[in-house]
Amino acid sequence: MSSSQFPPFLSPKLEPHSESDNAENPRMLRPSPISLDVSVPPTIISPSFTPVTVPSTPVPIPIISTPQPSDGLPDILPEVECVVRARIPTTSGTEIFLHLYKNNMDDKEHLAIVFGNKIRSKSLDRVREGETEMDRMIRGAYIGRLYPGRQTSGEDTTSLEENASNDRATLVRIHSECYTGETAWSARCDCGEQLDEAARLMSKENHGVVVYLRQEGRGIGLGEKLKAYNLQDLGADTVTANLLLRHPADARSYSLATAILLDLDQTEIRLLTNNPDKIAAVEGKHREIKVRERVPMVPIAWRRNSGGIRSKEVEGYLKTKIERMGHMLDRPM
Numbered sequence: 001m002s003s004s005q006f007p008p009f010l011s012p013k014l015e016p017h018s019e020s021d022n023a024e025n026p027r028m029l030r031p032s033p034i035s036l037d038v039s040v041p042p043t044i045i046s047p048s049f050t051p052v053t054v055p056s057t058p059v060p061i062p063i064i065s066t067p068q069p070s071d072g073l074p075d076i077l078p079e080v081e082c083v084v085r086a087r088i089p090t091t092s093g094t095e096i097f098l099h100l101y102k103n104n105m106d107d108k109e110h111l112a113i114v115f116g117n118k119i120r121s122k123s124l125d126r127v128r129e130g131e132t133e134m135d136r137m138i139r140g141a142y143i144g145r146l147y148p149g150r151q152t153s154g155e156d157t158t159s160l161e162e163n164a165s166n167d168r169a170t171l172v173r174i175h176s177e178c179y180t181g182e183t184a185w186s187a188r189c190d191c192g193e194q195l196d197e198a199a200r201l202m203s204k205e206n207h208g209v210v211v212y213l214r215q216e217g218r219g220i221g222l223g224e225k226l227k228a229y230n231l232q233d234l235g236a237d238t239v240t241a242n243l244l245l246r247h248p249a250d251a252r253s254y255s256l257a258t259a260i261l262l263d264l265d266q267t268e269i270r271l272l273t274n275n276p277d278k279i280a281a282v283e284g285k286h287r288e289i290k291v292r293e294r295v296p297m298v299p300i301a302w303r304r305n306s307g308g309i310r311s312k313e314v315e316g317y318l319k320t321k322i323e324r325m326g327h328m329l330d331r332p333m
Contacts, residue, residue, distance in 0.1 A: 103259070125141050178217075187314050193299065237317075269291055271293070273294060
């Protein structure tokens with residue numbers, strides 16, 4: 001594909017960093033060779049670097065020693081507030097409590113999907129000036145279960161359900177929105193499968209939290225993500241496609257997740273992830289959250305003879321995650 005034929009999909013040009021900047025960071029990701037014409041002018045290709053938005057954690061998991069705080073994480077966490085909570089009966093028979101959050105960083109509606117009736121939001125339960133008991137029940141600040149005729153939001157022995165005791169750290173999944181993988185049946189990634197697997201594991205324990213962050217396409221948005229898919233069909237991998245569009249390989253931030261977990265009073269967790277960067281980022285610069293155990297997310301197709309997502313696209317996606325993004329996942333022989 002020649003430069004004159006290159007489609008007008010590109011984002012505004014960024015000022016490239018100097019070579020000395022690149023030399024200082026040996027972890028920067030660079031585009032892998034793809035089947036695009038090497039004569040494509042540098043004016044339309046993004047700088048071959050990844051800004052340090054999510055630092056890595058070289059500490060083995062489970063964490064024994066305390067990692068050093070990273071300069072890539074914010075000193076102050078975002079302010080979050082749970083606006084409303086509601087019970088959701090699911091098609092699998094499990095009941096969840098969906099918490100909707102607002103924050104002072106963006107205008108997106110981030111979510112916490114809570115399994116079990118024990119985990120509560122401090123900001124939701126906080127008494128608000130002038131509200132009635134009905135106001136509290138309508139926004140979900142009640143204990144136990146709602147039923148016709150209930151008059152109070154406080155503890156009600158006729159509606160309170162006791163959950164089985166769980167002394168282990170809470171199982172948590174920090175999940176970034178993926179419309180294509182969760183709704184459009186895409187076999188380019190395993191995001192939908194990971195969300196389903198997290199729900200299955202938390203349902204077994206009747207305890208857990210999925211923090212659902214609205215940062216589609218590793219933070220670049222759905223439109224740019226679809227452009228990246230077209231670049232992948234032209235021969236790029238998922239990292240190179242983002243860089244060609246002048247985005248970081250991974251533009252996500254997890255400080256909102258940290259703040260939401262603190263609001264849910266979850267300071268010690270077991271984290272479902274293969275991404276070492278996510279562990280450090282969720283813990284926060286001052287280790288507000290402690291990851292006591294990493295629970296790996298192994299693709300279903302890699303551990304079963306049948307089932308799971310099977311496609312050349314998802315295999316290439318997982319290969320790139322392992323080889324270029326450092327995910328802790330062993331490929332099957």
